[in-house]
Amino acid sequence: MNQSYKQNQVISYYMCDRNQQLTLSMLVNLLMEVSENHSAGLGREESFMRERGISWIILRYEFNITRMPTYKEEVEIETFATEYNKLFTYREFIVKDKNNRQLIQVKATFALMNNATRKMNRISSEVVEPYGAEFSKRIRRSTKPQDVNSNQAEEKGYTVRYFDIDANQHVNNSKYIEWLLDSLSPAFLSAHEIQHGIITFDKEVKEGDTVKSIVSKRIKDELYSDHRIAVEGTIHASATFKWIEKSGMGLNDGNDQ
Amino acid sequence: MNQSYKQNQVISYYMCDRNQQLTLSMLVNLLMEVSENHSAGLGREESFMRERGISWIILRYEFNITRMPTYKEEVEIETFATEYNKLFTYREFIVKDKNNRQLIQVKATFALMNNATRKMNRISSEVVEPYGAEFSKRIRRSTKPQDVNSNQAEEKGYTVRYFDIDANQHVNNSKYIEWLLDSLSPAFLSAHEIQHGIITFDKEVKEGDTVKSIVSKRIKDELYSDHRIAVEGTIHASATFKWIEKSGMGLNDGNDQ
Structure with a gap:
C-alpha cells in the first residue's frame, strides 16, 4: 500500500x-x-x-x-x-x-x-x-522545458560559492533555482508570480564552475519564461515557468491579519 | 524579570x-x-x-x-x-x-x-x-573586528541578487556572512572551523550594489581572518574570525551513529 x-x-x-x-x-x-x-x-x-x-x-x-x-x-x-x-x-x-x-x-x-x-x-x-x-x-x-529563444535571450553569470555545495559534493538543486530566477529583473520578479513550472536537472555543477543563467520570455496566450543553466556551453539545467501578474496588494497583507 | x-x-x-x-x-x-x-x-x-x-x-x-x-x-x-x-x-x-x-x-x-x-x-x-x-x-x-591587512588581502566580488533582499528591503545579514566566508578558499574552509567571531554591520547593502569581500589572515598565537565588505570603497560590514583546524574525520561520522 x-x-x-x-x-x-x-x-x-x-x-x-x-x-x-x-x-x-x-x-x-x-x-x-x-x-x-x-x-x-x-x-x-x-x-x-x-x-x-x-x-x-x-x-x-x-x-x-x-x-x-x-x-x-x-x-x-x-x-x-x-x-x-x-x-x-x-x-x-x-x-x-x-x-x-x-x-x-x-x-x-x-x-x-x-x-x-x-x-x-x-x-x-x-x-x-x-x-x-x-x-x-x-x-x-x-513534458520538457521549452528551448530558450537565443535571439531574445538575456544572461547573467555566477561563480559557484563554497556554500553552494552540499554533502553530495555538488551544487544543491535549490541553488540552480536561485540562478534560474535571478536572471529575470527585480521589476519583473516583484510584479509576477509563478503559476506553473518545470525544471530539469541534466548535469551536476561543481566547485570552480562558472555558470551562465540564460532566459527568454514569450507570450503564448499566457506569459512564459524559458531558462537554461550552462557551463562552458553545456546545458546543466533547463526550466520553463508560467507567470501571472501579482494581484496587487492584499496578497500578503491579507495573510498578516 | x-x-x-x-x-x-x-x-x-x-x-x-x-x-x-x-x-x-x-x-x-x-x-x-x-x-x-x-x-x-x-x-x-x-x-x-x-x-x-x-x-x-x-x-x-x-x-x-x-x-x-x-x-x-x-x-x-x-x-x-x-x-x-x-x-x-x-x-x-x-x-x-x-x-x-x-x-x-x-x-x-x-x-x-x-x-x-x-x-x-x-x-x-x-x-x-x-x-x-x-x-x-x-x-x-x-571589541571591534581588526582591520584587514591590505598588503596581504585577497578579494572577491559579488552582485546583489534578487533573493538576497528581505522584507526590510535591504540585503539580509545572513547574506553578508556568506560573502564574508566565501572570500576564503574551499581548501581553507574545509580544513578549519570558527571558534570565535565578531561581525559588525555598518551600512545597508541595497539592490544593484556590487560588493567586494576582502580578507587577510594573520597568526598571533592563534589563526585569525580579518574581513571587510565594501561597496565603492565604503565599508558596510567588518569581521574577525578565529579559526582552529578541524579535528580530522570523526567529527561528523561520530554524530551519525
Missing part, C-alpha cells in the same frame, strides 16, 4: 522573499526535508543509502502553484511515492493551508546515483519496497 | 555545508527566528513594530563556538535580552545539545531603525519593557 507522510511547517522569515512569500528555492529545500523524513520513517534514510554507496538525485520538478505560503503561515506538506520503474521513481508533494486548501502540488522524478562512479544505478526493490509505490515497466514521458 | 525563551530545532539538510555541519549564515537565520518568536510571545512581534514604523536591525554579533551542530541533530536555542540603553539592546543566545552541553553562545547588539528615514530611533520603554532587560545609562564598548 502506498505510504503517505505528512509534516507541518511554519514559514520562517529566512524562507521568504522581500514580499514575505516563500521562495521557490526554499520550497524545494522543505520538500527535500519532508521527503527525507518520510524515507527515514521507512528505514530508508540518507545513511542507509550512503552505506550502500548510492544516493537519490532529482531529475525533474513540476510545480502547480495556486498560492505561495507567506511568513508565519503554517502549512501541511504531504508526500507519497507514486510509481517506479527500473530507472526512476516518482514522488508527489501536496502543500495545504490550515483550512485544508491545496496551495501547491509538486511532482518530482528521482534517480539513484552511484556515489563512486556518479552514474545512474538501477533501482532495486530493496530500496523502494517500503514506500509502497507501484512498479510500472513503462518509463513516463514527461 | 528577565524573560527567557527556548525553542528546539532539528538541523535540516539545507542548513548544512558539504560536511553536514550547520553553516554560520543559517545559524544566524535560526537565531533571528527564535528572537522573533520570543518577541511575538511578548506581544512585540514584527507587525507590532511595523505598525509603529520601526524595525530592529542588528549591529553586531559575537560568536563563541564549541561545536557546530550537525545534520539531523536536535538542539535547544535559548535567548534573553540582557540590557538596554537609549540606543541599543543586547541579547544573548545559547545553543545546547541534547545532553545539555553548550555548543554555541552568541551575543547580539540591536538598534531600532525608523523605516521611513532609515535612521536610528531612540529606544522607548514601550518597545522593550516586556523583555525584562535592565536599563543601563552606560553604552557598552565592545
Whole structure:
C-alpha cells in the first residue's frame, strides 16, 4: 500500500522573499526535508543509502502553484511515492493551508546515483519496497522545458560559492533555482508570480564552475519564461515557468491579519 | 524579570555545508527566528513594530563556538535580552545539545531603525519593557573586528541578487556572512572551523550594489581572518574570525551513529 507522510511547517522569515512569500528555492529545500523524513520513517534514510554507496538525485520538478505560503503561515506538506520503474521513481508533494486548501502540488522524478562512479544505478526493490509505490515497466514521458529563444535571450553569470555545495559534493538543486530566477529583473520578479513550472536537472555543477543563467520570455496566450543553466556551453539545467501578474496588494497583507 | 525563551530545532539538510555541519549564515537565520518568536510571545512581534514604523536591525554579533551542530541533530536555542540603553539592546543566545552541553553562545547588539528615514530611533520603554532587560545609562564598548591587512588581502566580488533582499528591503545579514566566508578558499574552509567571531554591520547593502569581500589572515598565537565588505570603497560590514583546524574525520561520522 502506498505510504503517505505528512509534516507541518511554519514559514520562517529566512524562507521568504522581500514580499514575505516563500521562495521557490526554499520550497524545494522543505520538500527535500519532508521527503527525507518520510524515507527515514521507512528505514530508508540518507545513511542507509550512503552505506550502500548510492544516493537519490532529482531529475525533474513540476510545480502547480495556486498560492505561495507567506511568513508565519503554517502549512501541511504531504508526500507519497507514486510509481517506479527500473530507472526512476516518482514522488508527489501536496502543500495545504490550515483550512485544508491545496496551495501547491509538486511532482518530482528521482534517480539513484552511484556515489563512486556518479552514474545512474538501477533501482532495486530493496530500496523502494517500503514506500509502497507501484512498479510500472513503462518509463513516463514527461513534458520538457521549452528551448530558450537565443535571439531574445538575456544572461547573467555566477561563480559557484563554497556554500553552494552540499554533502553530495555538488551544487544543491535549490541553488540552480536561485540562478534560474535571478536572471529575470527585480521589476519583473516583484510584479509576477509563478503559476506553473518545470525544471530539469541534466548535469551536476561543481566547485570552480562558472555558470551562465540564460532566459527568454514569450507570450503564448499566457506569459512564459524559458531558462537554461550552462557551463562552458553545456546545458546543466533547463526550466520553463508560467507567470501571472501579482494581484496587487492584499496578497500578503491579507495573510498578516 | 528577565524573560527567557527556548525553542528546539532539528538541523535540516539545507542548513548544512558539504560536511553536514550547520553553516554560520543559517545559524544566524535560526537565531533571528527564535528572537522573533520570543518577541511575538511578548506581544512585540514584527507587525507590532511595523505598525509603529520601526524595525530592529542588528549591529553586531559575537560568536563563541564549541561545536557546530550537525545534520539531523536536535538542539535547544535559548535567548534573553540582557540590557538596554537609549540606543541599543543586547541579547544573548545559547545553543545546547541534547545532553545539555553548550555548543554555541552568541551575543547580539540591536538598534531600532525608523523605516521611513532609515535612521536610528531612540529606544522607548514601550518597545522593550516586556523583555525584562535592565536599563543601563552606560553604552557598552565592545571589541571591534581588526582591520584587514591590505598588503596581504585577497578579494572577491559579488552582485546583489534578487533573493538576497528581505522584507526590510535591504540585503539580509545572513547574506553578508556568506560573502564574508566565501572570500576564503574551499581548501581553507574545509580544513578549519570558527571558534570565535565578531561581525559588525555598518551600512545597508541595497539592490544593484556590487560588493567586494576582502580578507587577510594573520597568526598571533592563534589563526585569525580579518574581513571587510565594501561597496565603492565604503565599508558596510567588518569581521574577525578565529579559526582552529578541524579535528580530522570523526567529527561528523561520530554524530551519525
